[in-house]
Amino acid sequence: MTANPPAAFTGASRYVLDDELAAIVNISMALEMPLLLKGEPGTGKTMLAHAIAENLGMPLIVLNVKSSMKLVEALYQYDTLTRLNDSRFGDSQRDVSDIEAYIKMGKIGQAFVADTRTVLLIDEIDKADTDFQDDMLDVLDQMEFDIIEIDKTIQTRHRPVIIVTSNAKKDLSDPFLGRCNFHHIAFPDPKMMRKIIHVHFPDIDKALMDAAVETFYRLRELDSVEKRPATRELINWIRALRADPDFKPKNLSRGEVPFLGVLFKKSQDYQRASSVVHRRKLF
Amino acid sequence: MFIDFFYSLKDNGVPVSPTAFLTLHRALKTGLIRSLNDFYTAGRAILVKSERFFDRYDQIFAHAFEGAELPEMEGLELDEMARAMLEEWLQHPKELADALGIDEEQLQRLTPEELLEYFKERLKDQDGEHHGGNRWIGTGGTSPVGHSGYHPGGMRVGGVSRNKSAVKVALDRRYRDYSLSGPLRASMMNEALKRLRHLVPSGPRDQVNVDETIYQTMKNAGEIEIVFDRDLKDRLKVILAIDNGGWSMDPYVKMVQTLFDYARAQFKDLKTFFFHNTIYDALWKDPTRYKQPVRLEEFARYDPATRLILVGDASMAPYELMAREGSIYIQERSGDPSLRRLQMLAETFDKAVWLNPVPQARWNYTQTINVIGDIFPMFELSIDGIEAMVTHLTSKKP
Numbered sequence: 001m002t003a004n005p006p007a008a009f010t011g012a013s014r015y016v017l018d019d020e021l022a023a024i025v026n027i028s029m030a031l032e033m034p035l036l037l038k039g040e041p042g043t044g045k046t047m048l049a050h051a052i053a054e055n056l057g058m059p060l061i062v063l064n065v066k067s068s069m070k071l072v073e074a075l076y077q078y079d080t081l082t083r084l085n086d087s088r089f090g091d092s093q094r095d096v097s098d099i100e101a102y103i104k105m106g107k108i109g110q111a112f113v114a115d116t117r118t119v120l121l122i123d124e125i126d127k128a129d130t131d132f133q134d135d136m137l138d139v140l141d142q143m144e145f146d147i148i149e150i151d152k153t154i155q156t157r158h159r160p161v162i163i164v165t166s167n168a169k170k171d172l173s174d175p176f177l178g179r180c181n182f183h184h185i186a187f188p189d190p191k192m193m194r195k196i197i198h199v200h201f202p203d204i205d206k207a208l209m210d211a212a213v214e215t216f217y218r219l220r221e222l223d224s225v226e227k228r229p230a231t232r233e234l235i236n237w238i239r240a241l242r243a244d245p246d247f248k249p250k251n252l253s254r255g256e257v258p259f260l261g262v263l264f265k266k267s268q269d270y271q272r273a274s275s276v277v278h279r280r281k282l283f
Numbered sequence: 284m285f286i287d288f289f290y291s292l293k294d295n296g297v298p299v300s301p302t303a304f305l306t307l308h309r310a311l312k313t314g315l316i317r318s319l320n321d322f323y324t325a326g327r328a329i330l331v332k333s334e335r336f337f338d339r340y341d342q343i344f345a346h347a348f349e350g351a352e353l354p355e356m357e358g359l360e361l362d363e364m365a366r367a368m369l370e371e372w373l374q375h376p377k378e379l380a381d382a383l384g385i386d387e388e389q390l391q392r393l394t395p396e397e398l399l400e401y402f403k404e405r406l407k408d409q410d411g412e413h414h415g416g417n418r419w420i421g422t423g424g425t426s427p428v429g430h431s432g433y434h435p436g437g438m439r440v441g442g443v444s445r446n447k448s449a450v451k452v453a454l455d456r457r458y459r460d461y462s463l464s465g466p467l468r469a470s471m472m473n474e475a476l477k478r479l480r481h482l483v484p485s486g487p488r489d490q491v492n493v494d495e496t497i498y499q500t501m502k503n504a505g506e507i508e509i510v511f512d513r514d515l516k517d518r519l520k521v522i523l524a525i526d527n528g529g530w531s532m533d534p535y536v537k538m539v540q541t542l543f544d545y546a547r548a549q550f551k552d553l554k555t556f557f558f559h560n561t562i563y564d565a566l567w568k569d570p571t572r573y574k575q576p577v578r579l580e581e582f583a584r585y586d587p588a589t590r591l592i593l594v595g596d597a598s599m600a601p602y603e604l605m606a607r608e609g610s611i612y613i614q615e616r617s618g619d620p621s622l623r624r625l626q627m628l629a630e631t632f633d634k635a636v637w638l639n640p641v642p643q644a645r646w647n648y649t650q651t652i653n654v655i656g657d658i659f660p661m662f663e664l665s666i667d668g669i670e671a672m673v674t675h676l677t678s679k680k681p
Contacts, residue, residue, distance in 0.1 A: 027325045027329075
């Protein structure tokens with residue numbers, strides 16, 4: 001299965017990678033273990049999978065986990081309705097007696113039967129019930145699953161690179177954690193943040209960058225804020241600032257902070273932030 | 284290889300499994316781990332499965348590979364020391380200021396928390412030569428500092444760096460804020476809030492929603508689709524009673540209030556009251572504990588399903604709790620000891636808990652904490668404690 005040359009992940013065009021995370025990604029790929037990523041929303045957990053896929057030239061398959069999802073849906077679906085329709089009207093090319101023709105692969109299934117090694121992103125696994133994780137244990141362990149309807153076992157042709165993300169809404173079960181490698185993406189420091197911004201806005205001018213980053217980190221320091229703004233909010237905010245023709249970077253250091261709503265999404269947080277900003281403007 | 288490292292992780296409360304340890308060795312064989320730095324990252328990703336243990340891992344890593352002091356005890360002792368100094372400061376501000384060589388005025392401007400931090404810093408700065416020469420250590424038997432067995436000369440803080448970058452990284456303790464033990468800090472509010480959000484009663488989806496079922500079935504072209512709803516339940520009512528007397532509670536009062544205020548949407552009703560040390564005849568609605576007393580008998584009128592959450596350090600002189608006329612306020616003389624009052628509250632409400640900012644490890648040293656802990660289930664005011672409290676408050680059994 002390790003027929004592929006040991007590809008190493010080094011970063012991608014829209015993603016700034018720190019060495020630590022790169023090492024962890026490479027180790028997980030070498031061990032063929034899923035990598036579980038946790039971290040504040042908006043710190044680039046999902047982006048990482050996109051970046052790996054881009055960098056290694058593998059197709060990316062995204063499984064967005066939903067709260068009511070059962071694992072079988074992610075593996076395969078048996079399309080009974082089409083079969084019923086075909087058996088009634090018989091105007092399709094499919095052979096109604098062949099159930100396999102009506103089996104559609106789900107996202108995990110697709111990754112398993114793909115012709116090349118793929119990157120499989122299982123996004124926000126904590127949304128689903130714990131059953132979902134428990135059911136997944138076997139699949140991850142054996143790298144195979146059964147299709148009950150046709151009594152067939154699907155095995156992976158190429159072990160996919162599996163990235164699992166979690167927002168820590170619920171604790172994940174211990175056996176599941178035992179099968180993953182784990183990394184917590186810490187919030188980037190200002191230096192790193194500058195690099196990230198630079199990747200997204202290569203032509204940004206220095207005054208805007210300095211003022212925005214400084215104001216952003218100052219706003220993040222506010223206590224009693226429930227959802228602190230993260231990288232995603234900062235990038236959207238800068239996009240908004242750049243789109244506003246009246247905006248001058250100097251205004252930020254003077255304490256005029258426009259588009260607070262881009263940064264703070266909860267009404268209590270917004271009020272708190274704007275009251276602080278206003279107070280500063282007074283003196 | 285590294286078996287000692289593995290066991291010191293295990294002994295220090297990081298949940299590590301043998302399988303993960305074997306995986307680590309598999310990783311070593313891949314040839315991807317070429318430096319101590321790589322080993323640090325790989326070891327963490329493979330062995331440690333939650334960011335709450337990252338801090339612990341950092342400390343143990345630094346200990347195992349560079350011989351840095353395992354700081355668990357040190358932290359505790361420093362805390363204790365600093366607290367003792369704070370007490371000393373409250374009694375003899377002048378002497379302490381002189382001993383430390385700083386301006387009394389300057390100290391006065393600091394909040395208790397800042398003072399604690401400041402003292403801790405000072406303690407770390409101490410080296411051998413000052414030992415014994417300091418007045419605050421020498422003030423005889425009055426200060427508990429002397430017998431906590433601490434020798435500034437013998438302690439190393441932070442370890443020595445010999446350009447081993449992984450150890451340096453580990454010593455940075457970047458993940459300190461993610462460590463969920465220890466008293467609640469402002470930076471952990473988010474995590475705490477997340478835990479508090481779970482404080483909702485929820486039943487199984489076991490009620491058939493007839494209208495929705497008919498609609499969905501029609502939409503499904505007659506294929507029957509039954510839709511279930513969650514049994515609707517009343518949202519929680521919560522009474523929060525905070526001990527806001529004395530400096531020991533100061534750092535926590537605001538934090539707890541903000542915390543519950545943010546979670547307010549979760550509750551049907553949230554009332555906040557205040558008390559000092561323990562409860563006698565009344566709780567106060569105003570933080571000054573002067574204007575709006577609410578007599579304890581009134582609480583019998585509240586819905587017994589209300590969750591009562593008391594926040595306090597539960598540390599006081601035993602007589603305040605047990606004596607008939609225990610109150611330190613002269614106007615509170617009902618004749619019942621506070622203990623009885625607390626028992627009454629515990630009987631009034633089905634679910635009542637006590638949140639305590641004092642670390643759990645130290646509860647046994649204070650008699651009154653034990654006594655109150657017998658009346659109310661007591662939880663530490665930390666993320667883990669709040670989590671346990673939420674589980675307790677939402678559990679079905681009484």
